Amino acid sequence: MRRIGYGLLLLLLAGCGTHQQSVTNSAGTQAARIEILWWWMLGILTTIFVIVVGFVLGAVSRRRGGSEQMPEAQVIDSARDRRLSRVILVLVIMVILFEFGFLVASAIVTKYERGMSSKNPVEIQVIGHRWWWEFRYASSQPSEVVVTANELHLPTGVPILIKASSADVIHSFWVPNIAGKRDLIRPYQTSMWLQVDEEGVFRGQCAEFCGHQHAHMAFYVVAEPMNRFQAWLQAQKAPAKEPLEHKARQGRDVFMKSPCVTCHTIRGTDAGSRVGPDLTHVASRSFIAAGTLPNTRSNLMQWIRDSQSVKPGNLMPSMDLETSELESLVAYMQSLK
């Protein structure tokens, strides 16, 4: 089921493929810099490892004192010990020099990430909730602010300013392929810059333990060229469309009468609570339940009827609606393009 849905997602994002989530498969400026540092370190440290282990094995194979009964403790050749100590001194100095170089390299990488800036960057507020992500695209007029959840659209090739904060406990914002992580700690709001250089879909997730559903607190980054990004942003600004077909309209009524309305917002309707994710354009997203289930009809059904079977302990109650109600509700959800 899940795999089918996943394939479906690929079709959905025609063209730009999903990337294997990995630190060593960078698609962002920071991640790329760090990846270079990583490979260098791996090389150098592996060499050191091989040499040291070589010496140990050499020593072991070198002089054996037999293994039957313990031989007498040997007389110490202090001259040789002193020679050895001098060699060790040299080695230690080399270690210190290497570490200094490493420190400088790291500092440069850090500086680059921190030094990034731009006149009027794309500014996005990332808010961690138990256990989902809220993304708010800043704008000069409050009415223009776009609020979405669990799917972060980013334009490629431009610096992006992330304003990170949390609504409850500590979460951590991390997309391995794009940049290092940043903790979201109430009451702080910290900012970090990042830049995506490749189009594609990248998985990100919460990296700080945040309770029962920490494991299912993921999101997807959709990186696309500026024009496509702008088009998407425009679409998201619009309020929810009046459902056309009858079933969807029934679904809307179910939504307004059921506990759904107490937690979710659908702009353009009476539903305006910010406890749960904003559902104005839920159908435009490729995943539901914070990157847990592909956004298919059957998954929506399962999620609404019995969210607790998917994410035990999450804050959305399992609602046993009657099948007809459920079907129309899902129809409504799917009409929210």
Next chain:
Amino acid sequence: MTKAIQLGSLCALLLISLSCEREKRQVYQNPELNELAMGGAQNPDIAPGPAARPPVSQKPLNPVGPYDERAFEIARGQELYINMNCLGCHAMGGGGMGPPLMDDEWLYGSDPKNIYISIVEGRANGMPSYRGKMTGRQVWQLVSYVRSMSGQLRKDVSPGRTDSMQVKKPELAKEKETPIPQRPGAEQKEQQR
């Protein structure tokens, strides 16, 4: 040696067997809850949402709410209290437009079922009905939290302070109020407020 092992495993089993009610983290509501809601209720349809539509039963009502001993559920109730904007009228229990919830006076009765009905049905003088806006389970969580506000619950399940401005003692420090029996005219009094 072997004796020690036997003894140890025995103790282990014992502990598991008396595993604490207080600490249960249940993801589903236990079905008898809705019945509890219906027990003796005038209107079989008060239970919110389809979640609660079992046959009406005339069980004598329970002086203890189903979640009164579940720290986890009570904490969820507290969360609802904030998210559902109960604060709007009742503040953090001190009362405002609505009556205070942390004192000894209960206009509509202090036992869980009455509170349940107050929430689901709504009451005169501005308490809206939340029928259908919450699942039965959520209402019961809210009921238990509301009871903790006036110190009706055990201290080791009542919530501590929240990460917000402190306007009152945390529930686990609230001394128990003994509900005064309902006087006739309580509602008029309420109207004057």
Next chain:
Amino acid sequence: MGTRELTPRAVIDVSRLPNVVFAHHSLLWWGTMGLALIEGMFLAILIGAYFFLRTRVVEWPPGILPPHLLWGTLNTVLILVSLVPNALVKKSARKGDLRKVRIGLLIMCAIGLVALLIRAFEFPSLGVRWDANAYGTAVWVLLGFHTTHLITDCIDTIVLTVLMFTDKVEGKRYMDCYENADYWYFVILIWIPVFLVTYIAPRLL
């Protein structure tokens, strides 16, 4: 049974060594100092936390007056005065002068109890509850930390005094008195930073 002679061997005969020793010679001293080190570390971190919290708000103390100085100062004076009888206990314990030790200990008990009594007035004089805000929390915990030491050392001293009036008086007891005096010095010492942070800092920050 013939008792075979083992080879004559060098031995160190320790039978004439002293067994009543004071200051850093005695094991007890090392124990006391270890305790003092640990408690001092607690205090250091607590004070660190106090100033960390101070940096989190603009106004300190937030929206209330700093604590009244009266009781705090009174206690400081008393505690500093106790240096004298404490020194007496320590000195005469070293000499094994029972009379002076008893007098000194009695005075110390009295001072300790009075200090605790005054402490009971100090907490209200802070003018804030521990659960009001971070400032209240910090000062209450600081003062509570020192009060705990006051209480423990008070009990310690009382028990010791009782012992010194029984027939259990011996060299070991004098060592105890000596170390108890050392510990009281520590309690005095840590009171100074606690007083400065609790009472003076809010006036300066």
Next chain:
Amino acid sequence: MSTIDRTINEQEAGELKTKLHDLWREPPGFIGWFAHVHHTSIGKRFFVTAFIFFLLAGILAALMRLQLSRSESHLISPDLYDQIFTTHGTAMMFLFAVPMMFKAFSTYLVPLSVGARNIAFPRLNAFSYYIYLFGGILLFGALLLNTGPDTGWFSYVPLSGPQFSPGKRVDIWAQMITFTELSALGVAIEVITTVFKLRAPGMSLNRLPLFVWSELVVAFMVMFAMPAVMLSSTLLILDRLIGTHFFNPAEGGDPLLYQHVFWFFGHPDVYIIFLPGTGIISAVLAAFSRRRVIGYMAVVLSVVSTGFLSFGVWVHHMFATGLPALGMSFFSAATLMVVVPTAIQFFLWIATLWTGKLVIRTPMLWALGFLFVFLIGGLTGVMLASIPLDLQVHDTYFVVAHFHYVLIGGAVFPMFAGLYFWWPKITGRMLSETIGKWHFWLFFFGFNLTFFPMHMLGLRGMTRRVYTYPPESGWQYLNQLAGFGAVLMVFGILAFLVNAWRSWKGGAPAGDNPWGASGLEWGTSSPPPPYNFLFPPTVNGREALWDAAPDQPVVTGFHNDSREVLATKAIDADPEHISEMPGPSYWPFLAAVAVGGLLIGSMFTPWAVVWGAIPVTAALVGWFWPNKNEVERRRSREIWEPEN
């Protein structure tokens, strides 16, 4: 102190033996068990108890591997999984690693290796044991009661705060910390006093065995680090139970304060766990290379400087919180600096191997395994010191792999090296070499198979503390590999248990010094008699037994009717005075029970602190109340030191 020649004949020696035996032996029977105060019997308890907690926490680890061997597995619920990984981490850190490497090894071995007849403050030592035992029982009992802590072994606020962690789970975690750290602090005081005051004549500080040096440094680190964690957990429980505001941002508190205080303990703790290991390794390498370790002074200085530096690096656990860059790069540099002293020790060990006559026995195998495993952990540690690299792998399985290489490499491998090395001394019987080798190789391969793949998992984005993962992540195969490795480790441990059992039931008698090692502990019989040494020894060089003169003097002249020990001068260890050790007593146990009652009660009502204080005080008074006859005896033979 002058030495004189006198003859000791067998009869005299024999009489002395029986006298000392009656004087020092522990009370018999089950009830008597609670009155034991000798460091060998308390030390053995620390070994056994810590090892049992190691096994229990290991079982929890196996459960986690089982759960993670399939994606989206519903074997274990998230709620239970959270309790399991929290208990696993907490138990391994607070109930196994520190108690085993510091409390057990130092309690049992330090007095023997400095030639003392008992540890300083033996009753405090017993108290430390019971309080630690109660802490452990509290934690695992809670887990069985479905009240196991579920917020991670570090319990970050606000997740562990009153709002987001209802119930008693986190309170139990916090009190468990208080129990175990109280015990650690007690042992620290005992070790420091023992090392400075009870050394054998002639064992000046610059002749202290390297193992004792590292335990001494650790004792000091415990004194400075443990208060921090006791404080962080106490502040947490105050916030939870009496509504203080240390971590409540709305009232001027700050969650970052918790992280600072916690990691100020947390990082030194890694070295508290690892430094005793280095001491054990130095001892084992010396014995099995048949030569002393090269560069005594260098080793000592690097251990000491590690101790100091480790207090300046805690912020590297907080790189991702977005603190100011400048401050962070300072801590990054400090972290890299800690590597230097460890590197020095490493090179010196290898030089020792290079110039020694190696004898490969099981203890030596474990020491060599340590060199291999810990090296990997150290090198990945260098990577983590870099802020950018850390930002990528922080809180992922890469870090999980790293610290298991450091902690299992730095604690478990040396622990087994030490156990195989000192087992003959402790039990008087040898362990089987064959089974020992099986144990080593199974554990060694199992370990690397389990934890090496986790580096890859981390780089592919698998974060820590997840109870499951999506199928499309492609993490399943590596996790299954790790699971297979875990199975091998389990078999390794089983091999050890079999080995221990067989040796216990009838292993070959060990003799005083089966390895021909140099430490003083090898100078007495195995297992040591209740008085440790018939004649307390004196020392003539760094390697006590190897450098001993043909007729090395011994200490005589105690009144053999009371537990007298010789106290020496702090630096140069000249005989200074006679100190009398307290005998068996039930009070430490009762005091521990009283303290336990107070701490557990305080989770339910603050008033427990008040009424709980009464039995505690009573117990302590009983503890210190002198015995009439003893007072008489002592008074009869007091010698006051002259006033200077």
